[in-house]
Amino acid sequence: MSDPARQACIVGVGETRYAKWGGITDASERGLACQAVANAAADAGLDVHDLDGVGSFADDRNLGVLIARDLGFRELRYAGMSWLPGGGGACGAVGAAALAVEAGQADAIVVYRSLCQGQHYRFGSAAASVGQLPKPGLTQASNLLEAEMAFSLPFGMFSAPIAYAMVMQRHMHLFGTTSEQMGAVAVATRAHANRNPRAVMHGRPMTLEDHQGSRMVAEPFRLFDCCLENDGACAVIVTTAERARDLAKPVVRIAAHAQGAPGEYGWGPFLDTNGSDDLYAGGGANVIAREIWAKSGMVPGDVDCAQIYDHFSGLVLLMLEAFGFCEKGEGGPFAESGALAWPNGSLPNNTHGGSLSEAYMHGMNNLNEGVRQLRGESTSQVEGAETCLVTSAAGVPTSGALLVRD
Amino acid sequence: MSERHFPDLMPSPGVTRESLPWWEAVLQGRLVVQKCNACGAERHPPCPCCARCGSHDVGMRDTEGTGVVYTFTVVHQKFIPGMPEPYVVASIELDGTDGLRVVSNVVGVEPSEVRIGMPVEVFFEHMSDELVVPRFKPRR
Structure with a gap:
């Protein structure tokens, strides 16, 4: 372990307003990134000019070296972009920042995600236009992603719901998971969003009947099994324990973090459906789960609440199983028992409303909520919360972080 | 044709x-x-x-060109004019391989009748004289 005085802590969380897809027209995506970073610095009680590192993931368009200049950082000492795909990267980007801070490469790193899809393109749906030629034929792939997608796009696997519906269909086949059990995830999350004024779905209650009545997108996923698409930005600031103790808010330590996937996982099922049932219907998250428990010395029973990436309701179940909150295949009954619902569940999950009901920020907002829970600032506060597991997406090479109150 | x-x-x-x-x-x-x-x-x-x-x-x-449906989804969105609605995207486990799978479509059957484990066989859809795409039908 590195110098305890340099141990990585999250000291600031910030976001812009969240709006539905295309709903922000009075600021650029780059401007939103700057707002979120500034808000996180203000939350920490840090001068934004004192930040000295930037990190992001999922090919964020808002290049860190430019954002650092835009905001007037005095120096840039760390610029890190994660190769973890899409929603797999938020915790990994924060983990990389933690390593950099602990190693002394930088002292205060901001990790952010800005998404203004109405001004650019819908993440994950550009796929439908890739490779369209005047006449069907072979074309030169412009990059490795496009080359891999040659084995999915010509067959109409155009969007993430299609790929992950196939994963859940297999999970249902193996373990008897039901649509109602996935609905239990979505309903609990929506209830939390209805307590959180930041949430895009605040003021829009949803029952299990509403869930069951929503239109089918890609079986077994109904509309309300799928996350939102939003405009906004979100940021967290990582610094050393020594510095954190001089700042405004209660200190939240990153007790453990991990990133990765089994070796043969590749990009995950969005591009490649090979591998064992354990791999395919397990979401590839066993590696990060093993690492986080080993590094933290904790067990699932030590965790007070969780913010588990919910691109799709069902994928939350895979992550719960991978981390051992329930047995393999028992994610559905676990959710159906009410375990994920605040305040009475054993593991209140996505207490901000998650990607299903707060905002789709590729999971950066899960980190913000994890920090707020440990500061006692959540709108669905878990009483006395001392530990919170935050994860990025199952179904791609992913990442996670175990946060603890200092 | x-x-x-x-x-x-x-x-x-x-x-x-x-x-x-x-x-x-x-x-x-x-x-x-x-x-x-x-x-x-x-x-x-x-x-x-x-x-x-x-x-x-x-x-x-x-390969033998035969396999079974490992998993699938029935897609109820229309992305491109002229696509069937709904349509089936499936992962096909190929016979005679060590569990290798390809993403493709299952056609020639009502989407609601597709099941995991269903035996299927490949056929080749000629999209043009320069592109052929392998898709699957229930095995005869």
């Missing part, structure tokens, strides 16, 4: 040095998987080298 199920506007594959032989085989009406010429390990999609022995001497071998 073979039967058509999907429109011309479906995305065309972007190919690389590694994947071109797979698509060229399909153009000839053969469904293949990559095989290492040094150690015999098979994989899909095709890669530059063998993950088992490290050899870059990799080639293709014909």
Whole structure:
């Protein structure tokens, strides 16, 4: 372990307003990134000019070296972009920042995600236009992603719901998971969003009947099994324990973090459906789960609440199983028992409303909520919360972080 | 002219040095998987080298063109004009391989009747004289 005085802590969380897809027209995506970073610095009680590192993931368009200049950082000492795909990267980007801070490469790193899809393109749906030629034929792939997608796009696997519906269909086949059990995830999350004024779905209650009545997108996923698409930005600031103790808010330590996937996982099922049932219907998250428990010395029973990436309701179940909150295949009954619902569940999950009901920020907002829970600032506060597991997406090479109150 | 199920506007594959032989085989009406010429390990999609022995001497071998539905989804969205609605995207586990799977479609059956474990066989949809796409039907 590195110098305890340099141990990585999250000291600031910030976001812009969240709006539905295309709903922000009075600021650029780059401007939103700057707002979120500034808000996180203000939350920490840090001068934004004192930040000295930037990190992001999922090919964020808002290049860190430019954002650092835009905001007037005095120096840039760390610029890190994660190769973890899409929603797999938020915790990994924060983990990389933690390593950099602990190693002394930088002292205060901001990790952010800005998404203004109405001004650019819908993440994950550009796929439908890739490779369209005047006449069907072979074309030169412009990059490795496009080359891999040659084995999915010509067959109409155009969007993430299609790929992950196939994963859940297999999970249902193996373990008897039901649509109602996935609905239990979505309903609990929506209830939390209805307590959180930041949430895009605040003021829009949803029952299990509403869930069951929503239109089918890609079986077994109904509309309300799928996350939102939003405009906004979100940021967290990582610094050393020594510095954190001089700042405004209660200190939240990153007790453990991990990133990765089994070796043969590749990009995950969005591009490649090979591998064992354990791999395919397990979401590839066993590696990060093993690492986080080993590094933290904790067990699932030590965790007070969780913010588990919910691109799709069902994928939350895979992550719960991978981390051992329930047995393999028992994610559905676990959710159906009410375990994920605040305040009475054993593991209140996505207490901000998650990607299903707060905002789709590729999971950066899960980190913000994890920090707020440990500061006692959540709108669905878990009483006395001392530990919170935050994860990025199952179904791609992913990442996670175990946060603890200092 | 073979039967058509999907429109011309479906995305065309972007190919690389590694994947071109797979698509060229399909153009000839053969469904293949990559095989290492040094150690015999098979994989899909095709890669530059063998993950088992490290050899870059990799080639293709014909499959039987039959398999079973490993998993699938019935898609209820219409992305491109002329697409069937709903349509089935499936992962097909290929017979005679060590569990290798390809993403494709299952047609020639009501989408509501597709099941995991359903035996299927390949057919080749001629999208143009330059592109053929392998899709599957229930095995006769």
